[in-house]
Structure formats: C-alpha cells, structure tokens
Amino acid sequence: MKAYRCWAEIDLGALERNLGRIRAALPPHMQYVAVVKADAYGHGMPRMVARLMQSGASMFAVANVYEGAELREVGRGWPILVLGPILPEEERYLAEYDLTATISTPEEVDRLSAAAARANTILPVHLKIDTGMGRLGVWHEDAASLYEKVMAAAGLKLAGIFTHFSSADTDPAFTSEQRNRFLHALETLPDLDTSKLLIHADNSAGLESLSPDSPFNAVRIGLLQFGCLPYPDSFLAELKPEPVLSFHTRVGITKSLPAGTSISYGQTFQLTRDSRLGVLTAGYGDGIPTTASNRAQVIIRGHRCPVLGRVTMDQTIVDLTDCPEAQAGDRVTLIGHQGDECIEVQEFSQWAMCIPWEAFCSITKRVPRLYRTSREQ
Numbered sequence: 001m002k003a004y005r006c007w008a009e010i011d012l013g014a015l016e017r018n019l020g021r022i023r024a025a026l027p028p029h030m031q032y033v034a035v036v037k038a039d040a041y042g043h044g045m046p047r048m049v050a051r052l053m054q055s056g057a058s059m060f061a062v063a064n065v066y067e068g069a070e071l072r073e074v075g076r077g078w079p080i081l082v083l084g085p086i087l088p089e090e091e092r093y094l095a096e097y098d099l100t101a102t103i104s105t106p107e108e109v110d111r112l113s114a115a116a117a118r119a120n121t122i123l124p125v126h127l128k129i130d131t132g133m134g135r136l137g138v139w140h141e142d143a144a145s146l147y148e149k150v151m152a153a154a155g156l157k158l159a160g161i162f163t164h165f166s167s168a169d170t171d172p173a174f175t176s177e178q179r180n181r182f183l184h185a186l187e188t189l190p191d192l193d194t195s196k197l198l199i200h201a202d203n204s205a206g207l208e209s210l211s212p213d214s215p216f217n218a219v220r221i222g223l224l225q226f227g228c229l230p231y232p233d234s235f236l237a238e239l240k241p242e243p244v245l246s247f248h249t250r251v252g253i254t255k256s257l258p259a260g261t262s263i264s265y266g267q268t269f270q271l272t273r274d275s276r277l278g279v280l281t282a283g284y285g286d287g288i289p290t291t292a293s294n295r296a297q298v299i300i301r302g303h304r305c306p307v308l309g310r311v312t313m314d315q316t317i318v319d320l321t322d323c324p325e326a327q328a329g330d331r332v333t334l335i336g337h338q339g340d341e342c343i344e345v346q347e348f349s350q351w352a353m354c355i356p357w358e359a360f361c362s363i364t365k366r367v368p369r370l371y372r373t374s375r376e377q
C-alpha cells in the first residue's frame, strides 16, 4: 500500500454541519451562494460541491468559466455565478455550461449580448456595483446607466445585483458606508423589481444578513463554510464552525546534532543546545510556505515542536529535543488537532505571514485530499 508523505484530511461531516449552522442562523428566505472558487479553497471542488448540494446550498460561485464547467459536471440545473470577468474567447462557455456572468462595464453588455445572439439563447447576468472595493463592478454613482443598458440588451436577463466589501474583517465603518452606497445605488435604478432578483453583498466577514431585517436576499459564503473564522474573535464564533481540513506529514528521520550547528539553507538558525531533530517529509512544494521558516510549529505525539531554519521544497526540519519519544514515521500535524493540541489555520497563516484563504490555496496539488465523514461529537 502506498504511504502518504503529506496529505490533507477533509471532513465532509464538518462541512455539512457548518452549512447547517449558517443556514439555521440566516433568515429562512435568504439564498445561500456557496463560494467554491480555487478548487473550493483547496478542499477539492467536486466533493465539496456534491456535499453542499445535499446540505442546503442554493447556488454556487466560482472564479471563471473553467471552474464553472467543472462544477457543471457535478450537477445539472444548479445556478452557477462566475465572479471574475469573461474574456472574449470564453463567452461561448456561458451558454454551453449554463453559467451566469458578472457584468461591470457597457463593453461587457455588448459582448455578452452578441454572444447570446450567436448561441441563440438568453444569458443570465448579475450586475456588479463597486461601492469601494475598486476592483470589478460599475462605480455606484454610475450604476443606473449600466442597469438600463443591461435591461435593454437583447439576449441578457438580469438575475441579480451585488457588491463586494473590501474590509469587512477590519473596518466596520467603511463596510457600513459600502452597504449604504449599495442600497442608495439600488434606489437610483429605474423600475427595479427586487422580487425577481438576487440582491447580495455579504461575504463571511460581513455576514450581517443573519439579521431578519437584512435588505438582501442572498449571501456569498466561502471561508466560513470551511470552518474558519474570517478574523480571530469574530462574532461568528457563536456559530461554532468546525474546521473541515487538516494538514499532515510524517517524520522522515530523526538525528542528533551538537550545539552551534547551523540548520538548512542560508544558515538562518544555529542550534543553541545539543539537539535532536526530525526531518519532515513535506516542504514548500506541499504548502508549508518559506515565510513560516523559523516561525511555525507542528504537533508530533501531541507536543508542539518548532520549525528550525528554512523550509525547503520537500523537507522541513523540526526540533524534537523536548519530544524524545518521537520517531521516524510519526504523524505530524501542520493544521488540525493531535492529542490535546490544535493548530488552527488562523495560527498557521500568522506564522506564514499570509491570510487563511491563502494558506488553504497554498496546499499544492502534490498533496492528496483524503475524504472522510465524521459524526457530531
């Protein structure tokens, strides 16, 4: 049997419970758009989507038409929103895979309308309004003219209107300003009938639509459904999200070296005592970023052990001096529980000087994803 040198365990039961808890906290009419771009944040899109379909997602969002096409193979009929821009060569995939495009500019209205005519179909679109993200979307003060152009375009059917927050995790005042700009922009749209449209703004960090007074009828959730809070101490901790992914490797060898020896490329660490080391069978080629060099910890036999020196492509060196029972072959936890210890993705990403979204996306394709289904404890 093949041994795993570095792997991620994905808990489908935890995913389902997370979705259940988020849904239960949302007003009943609220549509749940499950954001599964970038291979469902590295968790493996097809398996995540299949489970989300069974557990109450209303709709899916992906980054581009190729992710949309892959998702379409998992289920016919589910609405799929493409969040990113559609390149000219990609327009035909919208009709082919029954995808909903995001529109930000008049030029896109013309192009997609022509693509609809060529495919002899009607393409659903969501209009995106830029309320301060400065990325996609029509600037909120100019929303009305683009809205009228979409409504007048042969071949396009407006299915939703949305905006995106830039700082929901760090700046509630600016987020509230963005909400107001969005609501005000909606008021400027002539003859707007919101009963037939999805109106959405909230991501995980800005999940104010838990309130029954939410002016929106859909939310777009990525990170939270994978059991990670968008920032430490978020009020969303009340929902008790459970981590879906854990990340593991093995001890390849153990050995002892004298005080004063330098460790790994660039000699960035010198042993301050005679030490016992473990060389792990994973490195940045698997998703342990080099920024975690000399900073991260791992769990072996239930003890935290520090990373020494630079993380290399295929191997990482840790200090086992205070964990004398550790041996070659031991399981090493990079993210997740082992014994009484736990490393959450938040902590891992602080060591790696990145954000949790990025830590998930950094787990490379060399790393097999192993699926299992836990029951509620």
Ligand SMILES: *Cc1c(COP(=O)(O)O)cnc(C)c1O
Pocket: 035, 037, 083, 164, 202, 203, 204, 205, 220, 221, 222, 223, 224, 230
């Ligand atoms: C990625 C993304 C989301 C999901 O954000 P989370 O913080 O992971 O919940 C929502 N909306 C848009 C436009 C996105 O790009």
